[in-house]
Amino acid sequence: PDPVTCRQQGNYAPVVQLVAPKQQQIVAAGVGYRFGKNGSIKTEAALSRNDLNRFSELDDSDDTGLATFTTVQNVFRLGPDTNAWALETTAGYELVQRNFRALNPYREPEFLRDWNIANQQGVGVAPPANEQLVRASLLLGRKNRGSVQYGFGAFLRDSLYTGIRHSASLQWLRNGWDINGEGSLLTTDESNQRTRFFRPRITLSKTIPALKNWRIGLEGAREQSDRRAVSNDTLLATSFFFDRLRIFTESVASETSNLSLSAARRWDYAPFGENYRSLSVATEYHVNGTWQPAKAIQWSGSLGYRELEVAATAPASLTPASTFLGRMDFNGSFFKGAIRTVTVYELSAGQEPKLSFTYVPVTPGSGTHIWLDSLYNNDGKIQSYEMELAPFQDQADYIRVSSVTDEYVRTDNASLNYSVQIEPRAVWFAAKDYRKTLSRFSIVSSLQINRKTREAPGVDPWNPFQLAIPDTALVSVNLNARNSLFFNRADPRYDIQLGESDLQSRIVQISGFESRRTLEYFLRGRWNPSVRWSIQLGLTQGRRESDSELFNTRDYRIVSWKTEPQVTFLPSKSFRTIVRYRLQRDRNTLGDTGETSLQNDLSVEAAYNQSARSSLRMRASYIAIQFEGQPNSPVGFALLNGLQNGQNYLWNVGLDRQLGKNLRLSLSYEGRKTGKADVVHVGRAQVTAVF
Known part of the structure; x- marks a missing residue:
């Protein structure tokens, strides 16, 4: 409140809105009748009920709504046989009351755009109204020759909207020629505007037998949506107009290969007074294809290039650009499955918002992060660099929320997902010589790279392996690599694994x-x-390693080694116990502070399972830590991971019990005694019902 007048100055109130129980129902009935040889009539009616609050009888008068439609169709043969010309007539009427609510969308996806209610991107919402839709069409066609069609439609929405739509289509097949054309003209009158929407499209193609039935063609399209205010002839800003011309060629699709190539140019115009003026010209090239040279080898891919030229009168937010969009997939299996590999490479470009992260308090123990204000300035204010992943669940009192800013940057995106598995055993499983020894080895390798960059000199937008990128050009990069060499993999007696894993992430935020x-x-x-x-x-x-541009106290480079022996005893199928020991040494090699940690961790774990109805788990750990350095620091937290210098004790017990067919009970207890801190006890109970 204002300190002088005590007047409330905020925009929000500490109120939690209760969610009322809702109910949505619908009942429908339909009937059909066939008359003559090719005539039919169908009608259907539906009654819906949408109660927004089952506990209240207020405003129940708008809960129910009715919808109905009727369609009449007849086909008139103009010759004695089935291949003769035929005339098909169709008429339909649809009535939808304002309060009718369908469970799922029942109209075609382009319905709002066809009637110019949605914008160019297909986004738009029609407010509830009593609706009437009339459709009629005449189609004259002959099998293997073609057809011509005319359609008429009228769409009325109370006094808010009246639309009249004429449409026509043509298809002609003759001597390898294929002509497809369609177009529509819509005029509408609304309470605040009147519109005219013209959408023609035609495709002309020819199949050439001399070129193994390759098909070449030409396609042209136009969309012009004139939206004018009722009071004058000035075009509204929501008007749009573009022409598009495309040439293409494609092979006959087969089980082993197919290929298509195309080039297109699109001219966009922006409303200016009572007419349009040039906005941009986009030129596109596309290649798509698949190739399967063998049963176990398959390539597929697509690549598109787009160059955008911007008119001098275009707004400053629209800039010239050259972008790629592509994807390549490779699946291969060689030497009877001894080598299997999968590779996916993607290339794209787009707009990326700059991110900032905020941390929101939640119910204690139900979050993901812990606030470490005492390790930094201890000012009682949450800063992003003071948050870390909680080492224990009961300390997780915050969650991280990504906030999208209103600042966008253009990005070039490249990603690679690769995996290979080598199993000589698939070929040499019955060998007796040196190949028997080699068949015991196997290799599993995987690599994932996701990279987003800005356009900058020296940065290749298509190369995901270029990771050393200046911060001015980097948006984000993530790499996850794992390589393993196995000996006797999955052998019941023994096996050995030698491997390497590398996990990298780098992101540029507002804070650096x-x-x-x-x-x-x-x-x-x-x-x-x-x-x-x-x-x-x-x-x-x-x-x-950790590196922060603005918060150098978060920087560290910790070198570590550890050994982990483990013994498992399985006296029966229902009981298992594990004794595990871990000796780990960590040392920070960044700077001259030289923090070190030596940990001795001894743990005992036991599990008891009684068929599928219940399971009991217990674990106790003793961890002795010798730490040198400042424990109340980001580096100290990274080394200690929530524990303290000296002796630490951790223990937990968990019980899962199936109470019924659809009901399960989970009980858990966790305790810890870290250093000189007090003992912490945490208990949880959860009941899960599956319907």
Whole structure:
């Protein structure tokens, strides 16, 4: 409130709006009748009820609505056989009351645009009104020759809208020639405007047998929507007008290959007074095709290039641009499945809004992030750099919300998804010589890259492997690579895995760039001396990096190594226990502070399952940490991960119980004692009902 007048100055009230129970129902009935040889009549009626609040009887008078339609169709043969010319007549009438609510859209997707209610992009909403729709058409056609059609339509929406639409279409097939044309002319009168919408389109193509039935063609289209105010002849800003010309050629589609090429030019015009003036000219080239040289190998792809030229009178927000849009897919299987690979490469361009992140408090323990104000300035105000992923769920009191700003940048996007699996066993499973040993090896490799950049010198928009990009040209980049070499993979006795994983992310926000990287090299082995016992050992060496442009206190480069032996005992199918030990050493090599951490982690885990009805899980951990450095710092938090220097104890118990066919109960308890801090107890109960 105002400190002087006490007048409220805000826009919101601390009120939680209750959601009323709603009910939507519909009942429909229809009947059809056939007369003569080719005549039919169909009619259908539907009654809907849409109650926005079942607990209230107020305003119930607008809950129900009626809709009905009737269609009459007849075909007149103009010759003695079925291949003769035929005249098809169709007439229909549709009535929809203002309060009728359909469960699902029942009209064609382009309905609002066809009647010039939606804009050029097909976006538009028609307010509720009593509607009447009349349609009639005459179609004269002959099989394998073609057809010609004329249609008439009238659409009335109370006194808000009256539209009259004429349409015509032509199809002609003769000696390899194919002529397809259609067009419509719509005039409307509305309460605040009158419109005229003209939409012709024609396609002329020829199939050439001498060129293995390749097809070449020419296509032309126009859309001109004149929208004028009732009081004058000036075109409204919502008017649009464009011409489009396209030439194309394509092969006959087959099981092994197909190819199509096209080039198009589009002229756009903007309303200016009572006429239009040039806005832009766009030239496009497209290539699409598939190729399957063998049963187990398949290529498919598409590539488009668009060059936009802008008129001198165009608004400043519209700028010339050259963009690519493409996708390539490759699926291959070689040597009887010994090598399998999948590759997807995509290229695109678009507008990307600049992002900013805000953190919103939620119910304690139901979020994802923790606020670490004490590690920074301790000013009681939330700054984005003071938020971290919560190490324990009961500390997760905030969620991160992405806010889209009103500032947009043009981006070039490149992405690559690649995976390959090499299994010599598929070919050498019965070999006896050295190939038997080689068949025990296998390789699994995957790579994912998603990159968004701005146009800048030296930046290739099509190259996803170019990751060293100046911050002025970078929007975001994410990389996830994983490569593993297996020996005796999935063998019941033992196996060995040698691998590397690399996870990188870099994003430019309003507050500057932030980058993270986690790189690991690992060696893992498993040995099952018996059915009940399993022994595993893991060795890992890695590096974690964080770099923030404006908040240097968040920067670190942590080098680590760890070893993790594990013993699993399985005395029965219903009970399992695991003893695990982890020795890990971390050291920050960035700067001269040199924070270090040595952790000894011993944990015991047990699980008991009683068929599919209930399961009990228990785990206890003792973690001894020797930490050197400032624990109340971003680097200290990254090294300790919510724990403290000294002795730490963690324990938890979980119970899942199936109470009925559709009802499940989950109980959990977590406790911890970290360093000299007090003991923390967290209990949760959840009932899940599946309908």
